[in-house]
Amino acid sequence: MSDYQAMQAQLVSEIATAADLGALEALRVAALGKTGSVSALLKTLGGMTPDERQAKGPQIHALREAVTEAIAARKAALEAAALDAKLAAERLDMTLPAEAAPQGSVHPVSQVMDELAEIFADMGFAVATGPEIEDDWHNFTALNIPETHPARAMHDTFYFPSQMNDAEGRSMLLRTHTSPVQIRTMMREAPPIRIIAPGRVYRSDSDATHTPMFHQIEGLVIDRGIHLGHLKYTLETFLKAYFERDDIVLRLRPSYFPFTEPSAEVDVGYAQEKGRRIVGGDGDDAGHAWMELLGSGMVHRRVIANCGLDPDEWQGFAFGVGVDRLAMLKYGMDDLRAFFDGDLRWLAHYGFGALSVPTLSGGISA
Secondary structure (H helix, E strand, O other), rough: OOOHHHHHHHHHHHHHHHOOOHHHHHHHHHOOOOOOHHHHHHHHHHHOOOHHHHHHHHHHHHHHHHHHHHHHHHHHHHHHHHHHHHHHHOOOOEEEEEEEOOOOOOHHHHHHHHHHHHHHHHHHOOEEOOEEEEEEHHHHHHHHHOOOHHHHHOOOOOOOOOOHOOOOOOOOEEOOHHHHHHHHHHHOOOOOOOEEEEEEOOOOEEEOOEEEEEEEEEEEEEEEOOOHHHHHHHHHHHHHHHHHHOOOEEEEEEEEOOOOEEEEEEEEEEEEEOOEEOOOOOOOOOEEEHHHHHHEEEHHHHHHHHOOOOOOEEEEEEEEHHHHHHHHHHHHOOOOOHHEEEEEEHHHHHHEEOOOOOOOOOOOOO
């Protein structure tokens, strides 16, 4: 056995019996460190003759590789033994509560949209959607809104530049209500029709109770023999389910909308409690008052005809209400602008858990 082989056997033996990672590291430094025994042998190669280097070089490199492999193997074994010992000594109490993890929340508008969809689905309404970028025919003309109506003015409606007009030359705009969805549905589907049309709408308005973009839900029923009694019953059933109160009292006041005839503003009774409006009760009773909540009416004959239906055969009613306003009234918010600020503190306070899915059986606002 050569000197190099004897040195290798001794070093490998010492490495194999190293008691811990600290002792192993000391052996590594003693052998392979800058001043280690194996490193010293490697430095002698430069001063050897070519014949000596050819004879001794492979043996010295073999020594270094053997020591390196022995150290790696012993280190893996010691680390595995240390982990086994740690796992054997540690215990995890599965009965302890888990640490709280950051959680998101469902925005009140999304929650109310789900509540409304649940209520109207139980009443047999389907959900209909349409584009937010509309042409003025679907948004205004088909709805019997005259050319001179203030709603068509630039200060009320967001229009796109004239070079973006559609192929028929019609002006394009951000829809001012979800009523175009009603038009598209009547033109696409054969009656009877019973839909709600929720979505974002846009108007040039901004204050504590108005924003340029807000959320609206409209309802439409087209069938034979439809009258105002059906409209009032539908609205009463909807509002009682939404506010989860049986004492909802409605007052229908004559009004004017181009797309309905007759038209009615719908008021609800409410009381002021601790600075907050609580919907419920008769507005004519002591301590109560009336509050305008939504607009409604019987679909105008011209609107029905514009959609290719015979107004002598088909009648219907429609209504519309702001989703943000409904959320404010039910959940006690007083500034609409906070809905769109993205303040996490506000969302943490007014938001809903991901599992708070509204159901009629479990409670709409559960």
